[in-house]
Amino acid sequence: MSTSRDAQLTARAAKVIPNGMWGHMATRSITAGYPQFFQSAQGCRVTDVDGREFIDFMCAWGPNVLGYQNERVDQAALAQLARVDSGNGPTEALVELAELLVSTLDNAAWAMLQKNGSDATTVCVTVARAATQRRKLVVVRGAYHGAVPWCSPSLVGVTAEDRAHILYCEWNDPASLEAAVAEAGDDLAGIMITAFRHDLGRDQEMPTVEFLSTARALCDKKDALLILDDVRAGFRLDVRGSWAAYGVSPDLAAYSKAIANGWPLAAVVGSERAREGAGKIFTTGSFWYGAASHAAAIETIKILRDTDALAHTFRMGDRFRAGLDRVTAVHGLKLRQTGPSVMPMVLFEGDADLKIGNAFCLAALNHGVYLHPKHNMFLSAAHTEADIDQALAAAELALQDIARAGVIKG
């Protein structure tokens, strides 16, 4: 019987939480053997409740973009906390943050703030419907836009009506997008597309200019709104928004995760065209005006805008990617490494059942590296060359372990 702290907490949790844990942080969904509970985090390292420290490649599943406990961000938030967080109204920080989002993000004329990524995507849909007075939303099949009934990856507890006006197209397939738009007829409110295809358990795909341009042209033609769901990738690929380099501007964009380096926040920004619709809807939350997270976001975005942080993170991602190819090739293995190197998906060729991937990630855990076998990972600006090289050395040891165990060749 295990007497680890993690096992003890897991047993306690099983009594007072359905299934012991809910949602994306239920680590049983990664593969058996991952720790569920953590005690601390600093820079690019996380420590579980049994005191095992890992070089982290999940970054809290996205929020940590500058490194855990970033001093500038946390000092700004703590200084704000000492004045007021939730009061009878917002503070100057809300206005300053809205101004910063508008000046930083492509095609943003205004901003509204929330707490969850699902809040932001839902507000985008509601604004699109209010602005167009139409109902249909086209999304890409399999894309994750949140965990509320209209878009949850699970249909349990969801009714057919929750998705009555959602139409589906295929990723990077302009013809299927055109077909979905045609199906919407004169009832098209908008098209929502993620920054890139970052679906679970499969190769990631960057958008083609043709796909995004088709979406933009269809929205223009139909007087509908193009919505960028940048919740997962926003403030990681490009501080101007993840489509800025493609020359395709959204009418609405949803942000969360990395926007405040781990402080809870989400945001919607929109174009002038969407402003009137946004002003008509009623959307709110008790903590959406909380100033500490606003202060954290201001500092996070300024660092990302004014420093080398993102470029550095890409260099670290590229170094990690090249190193993984190198250490796996020694064992005659080929990797499928897809997506931006700062949000890498790493799958083993010919490993559909993830037998190799799961074994490799578990072995890497034992050597002090926290990876994910089937979800895109995340790097932060706190990763140094030394961290990457240490992680690669651990990966080599992990590969040797699973070779000895007969999972791969020696």
Place this chain on the structure above:
Amino acid sequence: MSTSRDAQLTARAAKVIPNGMWGHMATRSITAGYPQFFQSAQGCRVTDVDGREFIDFMCAWGPNVLGYQNERVDQAALAQLARVDSGNGPTEALVELAELLVSTLDNAAWAMLQKNGSDATTVCVTVARAATQRRKLVVVRGAYHGAVPWCSPSLVGVTAEDRAHILYCEWNDPASLEAAVAEAGDDLAGIMITAFRHDLGRDQEMPTVEFLSTARALCDKKDALLILDDVRAGFRLDVRGSWAAYGVSPDLAAYSKAIANGWPLAAVVGSERAREGAGKIFTTGSFWYGAASHAAAIETIKILRDTDALAHTFRMGDRFRAGLDRVTAVHGLKLRQTGPSVMPMVLFEGDADLKIGNAFCLAALNHGVYLHPKHNMFLSAAHTEADIDQALAAAELALQDIARAGVIKG
């Protein structure tokens, strides 16, 4: 032209936020003249951006139950922040909080955590549907359950299908509840009712035992789930949940607002009967595992459970209520004071257009008291007798002001 800081920020906000502000904290919806922006809060006092300090009777619209900047709560949260807030998984604080919710709240066998009150009510609906494999939800007409499409008080941007399975009954009217349940037929998933009737702009009403007992009996008969929406009143009336004194136990209950004294958090608790359904749904959010708010909630609930805080707040509410009756009677006015005294609704008799109420509240602002003319207000444990008496003295001056202005008799 106004050169107040509030006016300056309001002008800046108008450029970068649709309508200048969204949601319940857009103070234009109170009445013209309320400050929009605040700079600090401490105890039972808030200070706007122009340095005007007010004795506060809104408590951040609910979250502040112990007083702003409560030292025990904030120290616990800050200590947790120094270890980890958002990491790759939750901390022990999540388990401890779930255990505390289960041991404190009536009929709670398990807990799940979120960020918004709307998250919690939506999770309750989803769990009820998953547990029963049915679709219909009965709610009370006009009740506020959040600001997402299935329950928002606005229909702008909302489709008919978002509410396809919502049925309505009247408050404290068992016959109308029975009729709505009959209409649901064999498709009833649940009945959702707020702690008491706390609708905007009207007399508040406590539930009758008959109404709650009827709801309980109908859910038992139909094998559906009874849901308490305790988002606004939870941890204010009774630490065991707002229906505990009525002897009616919900199957599911939603909490937020006061649960962590201003730190962003929401929670759903449920009975054994609802556990399996809760374990089947997929619900999550990037920041729902954030440990700082969990630590704040643990401390908040322990203070409420172990100290005189709530009883003290009721004494202060009763003192305020009696004092308001006294000072308004001098002017020949009669008040309609309804709801729990710690969440008081104060309306003037014969003031349907709120001409007196608005003028009185604006005059009270000028004398350093922040009231609301048409929404239930909130007291906190930080209100002392001296604060209440000072607020009543200010109310007297405010009444004299509006008498001089001819709004009421002298």
